[in-house]
Amino acid sequence: xxxxxxxxxxxxxxxxxxxxxxxxxxxxxxxxALLVDAPYSERTHTGHDDAVAPSxxxxxxxxxxxDARTGAVYSVGLNRRRAIDYSAxxxxxxxxxVSRWSPLVRGWIVSITDHELARAWEQALTAAGRYTxxxxxxxxxxxxxxLAGDGPSNWTTWIVVSRPRSRDFQRWGTLPxxxxxxxxxxxxxxxxxxxxxxxxxxxxxxxxxxxxLVVDPCCGAGTTIAAAMRRGRRAIGGxxxxxxxxxxxxxxxxxxxxxxxxxxxxxxxxAQPSLFAPR
Ligand SMILES: C[S@@+](CC[C@H](N)C(=O)[O-])C[C@H]1O[C@@H](n2cnc3c(N)ncnc32)[C@H](O)[C@@H]1O
Numbered sequence: 001x002x003x004x005x006x007x008x009x010x011x012x013x014x015x016x017x018x019x020x021x022x023x024x025x026x027x028x029x030x031x032x033a034l035l036v037d038a039p040y041s042e043r044t045h046t047g048h049d050d051a052v053a054p055s056x057x058x059x060x061x062x063x064x065x066x067d068a069r070t071g072a073v074y075s076v077g078l079n080r081r082r083a084i085d086y087s088a089x090x091x092x093x094x095x096x097x098v099s100r101w102s103p104l105v106r107g108w109i110v111s112i113t114d115h116e117l118a119r120a121w122e123q124a125l126t127a128a129g130r131y132t133x134x135x136x137x138x139x140x141x142x143x144x145x146x147l148a149g150d151g152p153s154n155w156t157t158w159i160v161v162s163r164p165r166s167r168d169f170q171r172w173g174t175l176p177x178x179x180x181x182x183x184x185x186x187x188x189x190x191x192x193x194x195x196x197x198x199x200x201x202x203x204x205x206x207x208x209x210x211x212x213l214v215v216d217p218c219c220g221a222g223t224t225i226a227a228a229m230r231r232g233r234r235a236i237g238g239x240x241x242x243x244x245x246x247x248x249x250x251x252x253x254x255x256x257x258x259x260x261x262x263x264x265x266x267x268x269x270x271a272q273p274s275l276f277a278p279r
Pocket of ligand 1: 037086087191192218219220224238
């Protein structure tokens, strides 16, 4: 199913599986950068869902606590952890995604992923002819609690970044070697597995230029889209889940709000050429 839920000269959001979005972007002439936070591995999804329990929880009402014995800081709260409502990806899903999207992206491809799939992203991006960097840590202290109580919580996800091998990109500039979520920038996110707008604004700023067209084919609540719009980029997002795509459309309609609110209004024809016209 493909439907335009929001379209303006600076952003589009489609209810679309990534393959359908790729056709749309290809027809428009491609994108300048791709930022994606696609589903993680089966191990991460299973670990999350096994931990869906009513007692020690994350979310809006979470509070930071320190374990008196180990000194570890973690979050606890009153909310029930929500189950993940989309399927995990395998290395072959990653391979198919990268081989379809890489030729459509003129600049950086940035993927946020778990430690299990980071290697698959690295290999696929390199096989697509790109220069791929060692994965960057994204460290969000207190973001998850290991309810089994048998060892460390997982507070790090990995960002695999790759660029074309051309001269222009060799002169792009020196970028941070990782990201640490500042206190107060987390909070409850609109979809399970979503990322804070703070992180996505950093990545948009570092991996694209003003006026660029940024694409996120698994955009969830549209964090990348809102971040790109806030930073003066054009943006196009798609998600296969209607509930998520509708959130993204609502956020694209008001990107300066802290999150998606209500329904997007004024959905227009995504075939309008202006979004894809180079700036
Ligand atoms: C980790 S979430 C993205 C969260 C997003 N970065 C945010 O901050 O809200 C992954 C998203 O990928 C979507 N997804 C999974 N498989 C997909 C597919 N084949 N095509 C498009 N979207 C897909 C899911 O519905 C989910 O919204």
